[in-house]
Amino acid sequence: MFGLFKKPSEIEKLQKQYKKLMADWHKLSSSNRSESDKKYAEAQLIMDKIEQLKAS
Numbered sequence: 001m002f003g004l005f006k007k008p009s010e011i012e013k014l015q016k017q018y019k020k021l022m023a024d025w026h027k028l029s030s031s032n033r034s035e036s037d038k039k040y041a042e043a044q045l046i047m048d049k050i051e052q053l054k055a056s
Contacts, residue, residue: 011053018046 008016021043028036 011050014046014050014053018043018050021046 021039025036025039025043028039
């Protein structure tokens with residue numbers, strides 16, 4: 001109940017974005033390989049940011 005109005009942290013925002021990019025990557029992997037590779041690269045950059053935030 002108390003978490004209902006809590007704003008998501010930076011890590012939570014990045015994790016949501018990462019999850020969306022990975023879903024897009026999976027969808028594109030069978031139809032458009034170059035776009036799929038771009039989504040995967042974007043997702044890896046997001047994961048790097050998440051790891052940096054967790055480390056600090």
